[in-house]
Amino acid sequence: MEIWKYGNKAMPIFFVSTQPGFEEELCQELQEFWPYLLNKEAKPHGIALPEVKVIEGGIELTVDEILGLQINFFSKLAGRVLLRLGTFRARDFAELEFQFRQMKGQLLRSESVRLEVTASQSRLNNEKRLAESFSNATKVKILDGDDVQRIYIRMFDDQCTVSLDTSGEHLHFRGYRLEQGEAPLRxxxxxxxxxxxxxxxxxxxxxxxxxxxxxxxxxxxxxxxxxxxxxxxxxxxxxxxxxxxxxxxxxxxxxANYPIFPxxxxxxxxxxxxxxxxxxxxxxxxxxxxxxxxxxxxxxxxxxxxxxxxxxxxxxxxxxxxxxxxxxxxxxxxxxxxxxxxxxxxxxxxxxxxxxxxxxxxxxxxxxxxxxxxxxxxxxxxxxxxxxxxxxxxxxxxxxxxxxx
Ligand SMILES: C[S@@+](CC[C@H](N)C(=O)[O-])C[C@H]1O[C@@H](n2cnc3c(N)ncnc32)[C@H](O)[C@@H]1O
Structure with missing residues (x-):
């Protein structure tokens, strides 16, 4: 895979996670609400749905940021909507830190971040060291806590993917179910x-x-x-x-800008x-x-x-x-x-x-x-x-x- 980064010109890639087995239904749902998303002028966007890639546990699509963000509002099957910040190959920490530094501009959308790091089948397999490397390179404040902006770093097969969480609380939290019984359904x-x-x-x-x-x-x-x-x-x-x-x-x-949905x-x-x-x-x-x-x-x-x-x-x-x-x-x-x-x-x-x-x-x-x-x-x-x-x-x-x- 070649190096890819979300900069000023590139169109962002969004990854929408869902429960394994729900991916096809998520694609169907996306097709249904796609026409109702708004552009920056608060008007229906009129853009054809781009190709959607189905991956285990989610789907990936390349769309304008303002459209991708609205998936959070409409999808009832999605777990999280992640904005891909970059994908690159890294086999040593110097290379990794160089790439992280390049992303700093995109990361500074918030004061501090919480890191979610996973690594497997790679030379750089140590999740703690990966987190340290990110912190050294970006100097962004790393914190814990549920309401801190999450950054996902996934290292697999020497390929590093960095994503910014757009959702916050998992999307199954709709905001109405503040009380539940013993066996509530997600x-x-x-x-x-x-x-x-x-x-x-x-x-x-x-x-x-x-x-x-x-x-x-x-x-x-x-x-x-x-x-x-x-x-x-x-x-x-x-x-x-x-x-x-x-x-x-x-x-x-x-x-008020969306149609009234019955x-x-x-x-x-x-x-x-x-x-x-x-x-x-x-x-x-x-x-x-x-x-x-x-x-x-x-x-x-x-x-x-x-x-x-x-x-x-x-x-x-x-x-x-x-x-x-x-x-x-x-x-x-x-x-x-x-x-x-x-x-x-x-x-x-x-x-x-x-x-x-x-x-x-x-x-x-x-x-x-x-x-x-x-x-x-x-x-x-x-x-x-x-x-x-x-x-x-x-x-x-x-x-x-x-x-x-
Ligand atoms: C698995 S829970 C349902 C969870 C629910 N879908 C939710 O999201 O909270 C099963 C429910 O069935 C109720 N229940 C069990 N036996 C029942 C019966 N004979 N008649 C009516 N309700 C019953 C229990 O009180 C419990 O609230």
Whole structure:
């Protein structure tokens, strides 16, 4: 690889990280929001989407800085958006420090930095020495702490890549979920599940659908559903602290320059057996702007209810809306043994009669669903997506009742 550096003329390269397995969906998401990004004049940019390179754990693309930065607002699958500052070959520390010095201008976007160094399969394999070398060469103040500007240095196969973090807090922190239960779902995973549920269903079609999570925990699926296509301007991002941050990106009226993105779904329904989780969900939805006058005309219906309870008043389907259920029930090892995943599914069908069901399950629950097809009450498994949730192999099983007789 030749030496590459981001200077005044070169167009920057952005790396957008995501969970392994989500890369293709991230490309799809990027295509969808790409037309809505703004140029420096706060107008739609009108530039064709450049070629996107898919790498394990993310995607890379070469775009104007102002466009790349806005990926932070729109992507619900991204973990971080990194701005590549340079890639070069270095086999001794003198060469390395020379290259770091060349980058100093780009690094001084903030007073101090926090270093994240990884090294493998290279002559310069010592991460501590790499960090020292960076500090010697640039004289930039190196600090620890969550709110310090991060610089990523990756040394692999004698090739050094230096990147500036544009995101700050990991992007799954959306700014509304300040409280959670014992097994909260990462917001990025919830959004991935929603995108798979939606498949080719357009935003207009979702206005005829009520989305129900009968085991909502902290309400992640519900908020992510409402916000899926809307930019997240609720929190701050690392690039907003840069000395050269484009003024538009920090403007209090930034939101007014984007089109109004409708909230998905006509109605959000959440249930949980725990009163405590109901209150937590309520507060999270409140912070997300989904409760009260602001959210109209979207209807939100939250209550405490055990899915196995037979109280008739607990759920009344709307005659004019179709129901979709999306939930992640407790994993198999947390369920009472007489209540396997099939019982949960049967109860969901009996109580809510949904048209589509998405269940995020562990590998044993997935095997049970696949091997006990005859107990699925005529539901068809339409897709299975396997990935990891906090290190645990899980699967999003999507079932359809449309052809059920
Ligand atoms: C894995 S958590 C869901 C996490 C949620 N998706 C979130 O992001 O916070 C499972 C939830 O199901 C609830 N739950 C367990 N059994 C239930 C039942 N029989 N009826 C209703 N809720 C139940 C638990 O209280 C817990 O909040």
């Amino acid at each position: 917001e990025t995973i919830a959004s991935f599940c929603l995108r798979k549920m939606l498949s080719s269903t357009g935003a207009a079609e979702t206005q005829k659908i009520s989305l129900l999570d009968p085991m909502m925990g902290s309400g992640t699926f519900l908020v992510e559903a409402a916000d899926l296509y809307r930019p997240n301007l609720r929190r701050s991002y690392a690039f907003m602290g840069w000395k050269n941050c484009p003024a538009l990106m920090k403007s209090p009226s930034l939101a 909230r998905l779904f006509a109605k959000l329904v959440g249930r949980d057996q725990s009163e405590k989780m109901l209150e937590i969900s309520r507060r999270n939805l409140q912070r997300a702007g989904l409760l009260g006058d602001l959210a109209r005309p979207m209807v939100v219906d939250l209550a405490a209810a055990d899915i196995f309870s037979e109280a008739a008043s607990e759920f009344a389907a709307d005659q004019d809306l179709r129901t979709w259920v999306l939930s992640n029930p407790p994993y198999g090892n947390r369920l009472p043994s007489d209540r396997g995943i099939i019982h949960y599914l049967q109860q969901i069908v009996r109580k809510f009669n949904p048209e589509k069901i998405g269940l995020l399950v562990d590998s044993q629950q997935m095997k049970d669903l696949v091997s006990q097809k005859k107990h699925l009450n005529g539901l068809t498994i339409i897709s299975e997506n396997k990935f990891r949730n906090g290190g645990l192999p899980v699967s999003l099983m999507i079932l359809s009742a449309v052809d059920r007789t």
